[in-house]
Amino acid sequence: MLTDLKEMDGEVSEEDVKNKLGKPIIDYNQGTVSYCEQTFDDWHLFEFKFLDEQFETLECFSVNG
Secondary structure (H helix, E strand, C coil): CHHHHHHHHCCCCHHHHHHHHCCCEEECCCCEEEECCCCCCCCCEEEEEECCCCCCCEEEEEEEC
16 A cells, blocks of 8 residues: 555655554455545545455555545
8 A cells, every 4th residue: 555655645654654544444344444534635535455354465455536
């Protein structure tokens, strides 16, 4: 996710990401984590899919909006 955010927003540190993502919404039925309150901008929804409950395998990071 950090690599994708760097492409979108320039130089972003892990600390920036932690501070700007906001509270996640985890949907176990859909296998998604969404960040509706992120503060990188005012209009996008950040989301990724996970394949296991330990969040060790993440894929399909998307920016919608």
